Amino acid sequence: MSAGRVTITDVARTAGVSVATVSKVINGRYGVAAATTERVQQVIDTLGYESSLVARSLRSHRTNVVGILVAEFEPFSTEILKGASAAIAGTGYELLAYSGGGRHGSEVGWEKRYLSRLSGTLIDGAVLVTPTVVDPDGGVPVVAIDPHTGPADMPTVDSDNLAGAVLAVEHLLALGHRRIGHLGGRPDLESSRLRELGYRQALQAAGVTVDPALVRVGGYASDTATGPARELLSLPERPTALFAANDTSALAAVEVALELGLRVPEDVSVVGFDNVPESALSRPPLTTVAQPMQRMGREAVELLLHLLDGSGEERATHVRLPTELVARASTRAI
Amino acid sequence: MSAGRVTITDVARTAGVSVATVSKVINGRYGVAAATTERVQQVIDTLGYESSLVARSLRSHRTNVVGILVAEFEPFSTEILKGASAAIAGTGYELLAYSGGGRHGSEVGWEKRYLSRLSGTLIDGAVLVTPTVVDPDGGVPVVAIDPHTGPADMPTVDSDNLAGAVLAVEHLLALGHRRIGHLGGRPDLESSRLRELGYRQALQAAGVTVDPALVRVGGYASDTATGPARELLSLPERPTALFAANDTSALAAVEVALELGLRVPEDVSVVGFDNVPESALSRPPLTTVAQPMQRMGREAVELLLHLLDGSGEERATHVRLPTELVARASTRAI
DNA sequence: CTGTTAGCGCTTTCAG
C-alpha cells in the first residue's frame, strides 16, 4: 500500500478472504454471504480501492467506456467532444478521448493504430473523428464523424457539406465577386471533396468558369494552409475573395493576407467553414458556414450506444445535419 | 483473426516463432537475428498488428501515455486540452483524456476514482483539472490545474485569480457601480475562494461595504448558477452589476436577466471570468477576465513530463499565470 | 539467437 495502487489482492488479504470473493462482491455476483459482503465492502472503502480498468478489461472484454479518437485536440474536435460529453451523461458509460502526439494528419492511419491498441480491451466502441482510412476494422462498433472518402461502410455522422459550400460561394457571388479562389481541405476526406464540389457547382450555376489556378489544397490545418494561401493571394490576377474549406485555414489565409499588406475584407473577402468558436473571435470576425459540431458529437455517441446495446439495426446508419451561412465581417461587396 | 483484434499470438504463429521473439522485435530488443526480425516485421505489417495498450501496460507499467482527467468536457477543460495537445506533440507521449459520464461535480472524488482505475497501469502520469480532493495519491506523478483548496501538496498550475477578480470589480467600480453582486464558484476550489476574496478586497479598498445578501454560491456550472442568479436579480434592492466567478455562470446570469425582463448591460452589468470562446459569442459579448487556459494546459503537461523524466526537482512546482481584463459589451457605466 | 516460464490484476468456472 506504500507505493502505488491498492490491488484486489490487498483487499482480499486485509479482509481475510480470497480474491475471487472480493471480485464477486465488487461485481455484485450472487453467492456471497451478507456478512462477508459487508466486511469486504468495509475494507474496500477504508483502503479506497478502485478496480483497475486495465486488468478488468483484459479479462472481461467489457468496460462501459467508449472512445473518441482524434488526431489532435483542435477547435473542431473539441467541439465534438463537448457534444459527446453531454450525450454520455447519465448513460452509465464513461468517455475516453485519445489523441496521438504527432502533428495532425502527419500519420495516415492513426485511427487504425489507436483502435487496435484500445479496442477489444479498453473500449467497447469508438467514435472516429475525421479518420484517414476507410475501414479501420478494429473489432468493435465504430461511428465516423466526417468520414474518409470511399464506400461508406461504417455508420456516419456528417453535415450537408455540399449545400454549405454552395451557400458560401453564393454569398460571395451575391456580393459581386467573380474571381473567387478555393483553399481546399484534406483531399482524403469526403467533406473536403464535397466542399470543393459545391464551390464548382455554385460558380457554374452562376455562369462563372472555374479557373484551375484559383484552386489549391490547404489541408485543413494552419501550417499546411499558409503556403497555398500565400500562392493564391500572390497571384498576378489576385482573387477578390477566398472560400476556405474550414475555419482554421480561413484564419490562416487572413493572417497571410495581413502579412502581404492586404486588408480583409477591403482587399479580399474570406469565407470559412465550421463556425468554430475561434472564427467569431478573430479580427475581423469570420464569415463562415456553420455546422452543428456539438450536435454531431451527440448524435455520434447516441448512434454508437445503440450499436453497443444491440438494437443497432433499427436506427439510421447515416446522420446528415444541416449547415447554414453565418455572415460576419470578413466578406463585403465589391 | 476473423473477429476482433490480431494478437501477438496470431503473429507468432503465422511467423512460426514464439511470442517472446515477436515481443522482442516489437520493442527493438537486442538478440534477434536480422532475418527473423524481418520476417516477423513482415507478418506484423501484413496482419496489421498493433500491440494492446492494455496488456502491455499491465505488464510493463510504462505506457508513454499521459492522462488528463476532467469531470466533463466543457469550455474550460477543452481549452486546457488544446494547450495540452500542442505541448505533447513531438514528445513521444500520447494523450488520453478521461471523463466520467456523471454531471459535473455531482460526484466528489471522481479524479481519485479515475486515477485509481487508470494509474499504475494505463497512464504514466496525469493532469487533474479542477480536482475535488486534495490528495488523490494514485501512485503516479500528478499535476493539478486550478487545484482544490487546502495544503498545496501537489505540483500546480493556476492563474492569478486574486488579481483577476480585483481587476473585474475595479472595472465595475470605475463604471460607477456600487451595488455589485457576486455569483461565486465551487467553494471547494482555490480559484473560487480567491475570486471571492478579490471581490471583497476591491470593494473594501473602494470603501464599499460588502453586503452579504449580494453574495451567492453559483457552483461554476450553468444549472447550479441559474437559481442563485435569479435570487440575486430578484432582490428588492437589485444589484446594478454582477461579478460571476466564471464565464459559464456569467452566461447563465445573463439568461436569467433576460428571462426577468432585464437588459444587459442597460439594467444590469455582468462580468465573467476565464474568457472561454463562448464568452465572446454571447449576446451581448461578455466582459470577462482572461486566463491563459491553453497555456495552462501546456505548462501542466510540460511540468508533468519533467516529473516523469526524473529531472523533476529543478523545476518550479507551482506555475502561476497572469490574468487580464477583457472589456466587451456586457458592462456599462451608470 | 530463441523459446520456456512466470506473472501483471482481474474475472470466471469449477470443486470443495
Add this chain to the structure above:
DNA sequence: CTGAAAGCGCTAACAG
C-alpha cells in the same frame, strides 16, 4: 458459500 486455478495479451528473466 468460498477458494483454487486458469487465462486475458503481453513483457521480462532465464535457460537452452
